[in-house]
Amino acid sequence: MSERATTTAYDEAAALIVVDVQNDFADPSGSLYVKAGDEVVGPVNAEIDAAAEAGAAVVYTQDWHPSSTPHFAKDGGIWPVHCVADTWGAELHPDLDVRGPVVRKGTNGEDGYSGFSVRDPRTGATSETQLESLIEPSARRLIVVGLAGDYCVKETALDGMRLGYDVEVPLVLTRFVNLEPGDDERSIHQLREAGVAVV
Numbered sequence: 343m344s345e346r347a348t349t350t351a352y353d354e355a356a357a358l359i360v361v362d363v364q365n366d367f368a369d370p371s372g373s374l375y376v377k378a379g380d381e382v383v384g385p386v387n388a389e390i391d392a393a394a395e396a397g398a399a400v401v402y403t404q405d406w407h408p409s410s411t412p413h414f415a416k417d418g419g420i421w422p423v424h425c426v427a428d429t430w431g432a433e434l435h436p437d438l439d440v441r442g443p444v445v446r447k448g449t450n451g452e453d454g455y456s457g458f459s460v461r462d463p464r465t466g467a468t469s470e471t472q473l474e475s476l477i478e479p480s481a482r483r484l485i486v487v488g489l490a491g492d493y494c495v496k497e498t499a500l501d502g503m504r505l506g507y508d509v510e511v512p513l514v515l516t517r518f519v520n521l522e523p524g525d526d527e528r529s530i531h532q533l534r535e536a537g538v539a540v541v
C-alpha cells in the first residue's frame with residue numbers, strides 16, 4: 343500500500359508514459375544530466391504503482407542512439423553524446439520500477455523527441471514507433487512523466503494531443519534541461535496552448 347498521493351486518479355482509461363528515465367539524464371554523472379532529474383525517480387515509482395494497481399497501461403520510452411548521429415553536436419547536432427545503445431548511460435535508472443514494455447527511439451540514427459514518432463534527419467520523413475500500439479485500446483487519457491520536460495516529455499505530450507488523447511503533465515514528475523534560460527516556462531506555455539493539462 344502506498345502512502346504517497348499521486349497526481350491523478352488512475353483507471354483503465356488512463357495510460358502512464360514514463361519518458362527516458364535513464365542514467366545519462368537522471369544520474370548526476372550522466373552526460374546530459376537534467377538538473378534534479380534523480381528527484382523524480384521515487385515519485386514516478388509511486389505513480390507507476392498506482393497506475394498498475396488500477397489497471398492502467400504503463401509504458402516506458404528509452405532514448406537509444408548509435409555512437410554517431412546528427413543528434414549529437416560532434417556530428418552536426420546540438421547534444422553531447424548521450425544514451426548510446428548498450429552503454430550505462432542508456433540504461434534505465436536502476437531504481438526505476440519497470441513494469442511494462444519499453445519503446446526505444448533513435449535506434450537507427452533518427453532524430454526527434456516524441457515517444458510516438460521518429461524523424462529521419464536526412465529526408466525529414468517521420469515514422470511511428472510502437473508506442474501507440476502498446477497503449478490499451480481503452481486508453482483515453484495519457485499521463486506523461488519523466489525527462490526532459492522541455493524535450494521528450496513535451497513532444498510526447500503534444501503528439502498525444504494530436505492523436506486525440508486527453509493529456510496531463512504533472513510538473514512534480516518531470517525536470518527541464520533549460521538549454522536556454524526560460525525553456526521551462528516556454529514549454530509549459532506551449533503545452534497549455536495545445537490543451538495539455540500541466541498540473
Ligand code: VGL
Nearest residue numbers: 362405421489490493494
Ligand atoms: C532528450 C535531449 C536529447 C529527452 C533526448 O529525452 O528529453 N533530450 N535527447
Ligand code: ZN
Nearest residue numbers: 405413424425
Ligand atoms: Zn537523445
